[in-house]
Amino acid sequence: METNLKGKTAFITGAAHGQGRATALALAKEGVNIAAFDIAKQLDYPKYEFGSNTDLETIKAECEKLGVKCITHKGDVRSDEAISRAVNETHAAFGRIDILFNNAGICAYGLAHELSEAEWDNMIGINLKGPWLVARRIIPIMIAQKSGVILNNSSVLGLRGANRLSHYVASKWGVTGLTKSLAIELAQFNIRVNSIHPTGVNTPMQDGLAAIEGSTALEIAERSAGNLLPVPWVEPEDVANAVVFLASDNARYLTGSEFVVDAGLLTR
Ligand SMILES: NC(=O)c1ccc[n+]([C@@H]2O[C@H](COP(=O)([O-])OP(=O)(O)OC[C@H]3O[C@@H](n4cnc5c(N)ncnc54)[C@H](O)[C@@H]3O)[C@@H](O)[C@H]2O)c1
Numbered sequence: 001m002e003t004n005l006k007g008k009t010a011f012i013t014g015a016a017h018g019q020g021r022a023t024a025l026a027l028a029k030e031g032v033n034i035a036a037f038d039i040a041k042q043l044d045y046p047k048y049e050f051g052s053n054t055d056l057e058t059i060k061a062e063c064e065k066l067g068v069k070c071i072t073h074k075g076d077v078r079s080d081e082a083i084s085r086a087v088n089e090t091h092a093a094f095g096r097i098d099i100l101f102n103n104a105g106i107c108a109y110g111l112a113h114e115l116s117e118a119e120w121d122n123m124i125g126i127n128l129k130g131p132w133l134v135a136r137r138i139i140p141i142m143i144a145q146k147s148g149v150i151l152n153n154s155s156v157l158g159l160r161g162a163n164r165l166s167h168y169v170a171s172k173w174g175v176t177g178l179t180k181s182l183a184i185e186l187a188q189f190n191i192r193v194n195s196i197h198p199t200g201v202n203t204p205m206q207d208g209l210a211a212i213e214g215s216t217a218l219e220i221a222e223r224s225a226g227n228l229l230p231v232p233w234v235e236p237e238d239v240a241n242a243v244v245f246l247a248s249d250n251a252r253y254l255t256g257s258e259f260v261v262d263a264g265l266l267t268r
Pocket residue numbers: 013014015016017018019020037038039040041049050051052075076077078103104105106107126153154155156197198199200201202203204205206
């Protein structure tokens with residue numbers, strides 16, 4: 001399917017790893033210049049591997065090999081200062097920001113009554129406040145352009161509940177609600193806003209969570225077996241393909257939607 005994305009600019013958070021990385025490459029293949037934002041360092045929570053400086057350098061080299069420009073930004077989505085700097089640099093470099101993929105996120109297990117306040121605040125801070133902080137700095141640019149697409153990576157757990165994941169689920173339902181409200185506020189400026197709801201995705205996050213549980217990601221995915229289609233998980237490229245479609249004019253009248261990439265899980 002042809003897209004109209006050539007020459008556009010995308011700002012992607014959590015771009016060093018997993019779905020953010022796959023999406024940067026998929027958009028670069030369509031001729032989109034990339035601003036790759038990632039914390040690129042380890043946090044204490046959750047205790048699994050985050051993206052690194054090397055990952056950011058690699059994604060830059062890979063995008064440039066595909067014939068587009070790529071600038072990288074190291075920062076935390078909870079830091080307005082880091083976001084403002086990155087957004088200003090991106091705007092100065094490319095003259096516009098057409099696509100925001102709010103993708104950075106963390107996941108961790110814990111019963112609601114056993115979570116610490118710090119665990120709750122980290123989850124909500126990164127997964128929910130982060131997307132709002134980033135959108136807040138990019139929306140004025142999109143309003144001035146009278147065009148833009150914001151895609152927020154929620155989860156199937158932004159549409160249902162789950163055991164030992166109350167803080168994650170709350171953050172992801174928050175992302176779903178943020179999406180709908182932004183869609184209402186921004187439609188008048190020709191800005192579309194949609195949430196994406198993947199089932200389990202084969203990324204470093206899954207490996208990290210599984211290692212904490214003393215298992216492999218594939219074993220856990222096969223045990224939970226919630227997908228309707230006979231696959232344990234989807235690949236990061238499946239989410240990236242959804243982003244390419246939603247960002248393009250092929251989805252020109254899609255806004256406020258919950259776009260599932262769930263192998264049928266939510267049908268059950
Ligand atoms: N993997 C899954 O099964 C799955 C399923 C549904 C939804 N999701 C969601 O998809 C998104 C991407 O997940 P993934 O599977 O690619 O995870 P991942 O851990 O493989 O990659 C996440 C990236 O975000 C970065 N990041 C984390 N915290 C950050 C912060 N505070 N500021 C900036 N960057 C930060 C990490 O360094 C990493 O590069 C997340 O929002 C996640 O909740 C994941």
